[in-house]
Amino acid sequence: MLECARVRTRVIFFVAGLLSFGAFARLRSSADVIHLKNGRTIWADHVRENGKHVEYDVGDDSYKISKSSVQSIEAGGLPPAYALSANGQGPAKDLPVFVPEDSLAGHNDLDTKVVHDGNVDVDALTSLEKEGKPELSATAYFLAGKHEFEHGNLPQAKRYFETALRFQPENSTILNYYAMVLVRSGNAAAALSYAERSARANPNSADAYTVLGYVQFAADRTKDAIRSWKRSLELRPDPVVEQYLAKANRESTTEADFAQRESSHFTLRYEGKQTSEQLRRELLATLEAEYDELVRQLGVAPRASIPVILYTEQAFFDVTHAPSWSGAVNDGKLRIPISGITSMTPELARVLKHELAHSFVSQATGGRCPTWLNEGVAQAVEGKSLSAEGRRLGQMFRAQQAIPYNVLEGSFMRFSTMEAVVAYAESLAAVQYIVETYGMSDVERILDRIGQGSSAEAALRATIHSDYGQMESDVGKFLASKYGE
16 A cells, blocks of 8 residues: 655664665565455565465554465565555556456457557557447447556546447446546546446446445545445455455544544544644644645646544554554545644644645656655655765665665555665655756656656656666765765
8 A cells, every 4th residue: 555654753864783784685575465366466564374364464454364265475576666555546457357248259359459569559449439339449448548547647548438438338347447547647526426337337346336435535435435345345355455444444433523624725634622723723724835835846736625634643553554653644645643732843844745745746646656756755845855864875875785766666664664764865865866966847757757657767767867777876976976975
C-alpha cells in the first residue's frame, strides 16, 4: 500500500556504527510474494506455512489464508513501486479480468490485433468498428484502454474506455476500469456513479463491489466502502479485500464521534476535546496558504477536497498501523497526530506542507510517482536541507553503499528507523541535485512524464538525460561538491 510518511524526529544522522557498509544490502530483496489462484498477488514482509494455512505479515498486521487458495509463494522479491492503495491508486492487475461476450468466440486473437509491438493499433480499432458489432467494438476499445491504463497513460485510457462504453454502456468490467481511471486521475467523486452502475449491472460480481469500495473510500465515504467490501467478501473470499476492510473498520471505529468542518480545499475531522477552536482555525488557514503556494511551486492542484484527520498519538497508530518512526501519513487522506499541540508551530506547518505536497504529486502523476521522488519533492518544498547529513551521505555514495534508487521506488513503510532516515536523505539529495542543476521546471516535467505513462527512469532520461546509474553517480558528485569530502 502506497503510504507516504515523514520521519517523526530529526534523528542524529550517521552516528557511530549507523553506516556499517553493506548494512542496506538486505533492502535489495525485502519482500515475499504470494500468488493466488484467483490471479491476485500479495506482497508481504514475511510468509510462513502453518498446517492448512499460509500466514503472512504486512507491516504490523498478520493475516491467514487457506493453502488451497495459493498458487505459489516466491521469496525474496522487490515490492512493486505502485502497490495498490486503499484510495484506488494502484495497478490494473488488481482489477477484474475482462471476459468477452460469447458472440466474440471467433475473435480469440482480438487482443493481439488491437495491441502489438507494445502499442495500440489505431487502424485495427477503426477496422473492427466498421464491422458494426457493438460487443466487438466495445471489447476492442476496452483492450486498448486496458493497455494504456496498465502503462500509466491515463488520458488515453480514459478516451478508449469512454468509446467502449458508447457501445456497451452497462458492461460491468468496462465501468469498473473507467471508474478506476477517474480515481487515479484524482476525480473519485465523478467515479462514484460509474462504480455504482457496475454493481447494479452485475449485482453478483465480487469485482464490482470491490471496485465500488475502492471508489467510495477514495471519495471519503468510508462507511459505504465497508458495506461494499463486506458484500464483495460474501460473494468471494479475498485476502486483499480483507486487508482494506480491516483498515476501513479501524478508521470508522476511531472516528465515530469526530466532528467536521470545511474550508475551500479541505475537510477537517477531529475529536472536539482533543483540539481547540483556535488550533483548528490556524490549521485550516495554514493549509489553505500552503495549498496556494504549492499550486505556484508545482503547477498542478488536486481536483477534490482533501480530507485532513487529526488524531491523538495512540489513535494515529491504531488507525494507520504506520511504523513507529512516522510522524504523519498521506494515503489519500492527511492523517496527523497532534497530541499536546495547542497552537500552530513552525514544525507542524512543515509537516502539513510535506504531507500536502504528496497530494499534489499524486495528482500530477496519477498516483504513479516512485517514493524517492515523492518524498524528495515533499522535503524540498517544505524547505528541508541536508546540511549536517550531506557530507556523510556523500561518503556513502562514493563508497557505492547508497540504497539504489530502483529499490527506493517502493514504499518506505517497510524500513526500520535507521533505513528510513537514509532513504529520506537520499530522496532529498536526488531532488536537490535536479533542482540546483536543472531547475524546478525539470522536476515538473519528470512528474508530468510519469503521469503520461513513462517509468521514472525513462522520465529521467527524457529530461536530465540520466538513467538511475548515472544519476546515482551525479548525486554523489553533487554531494561531494556541495558538502565537501
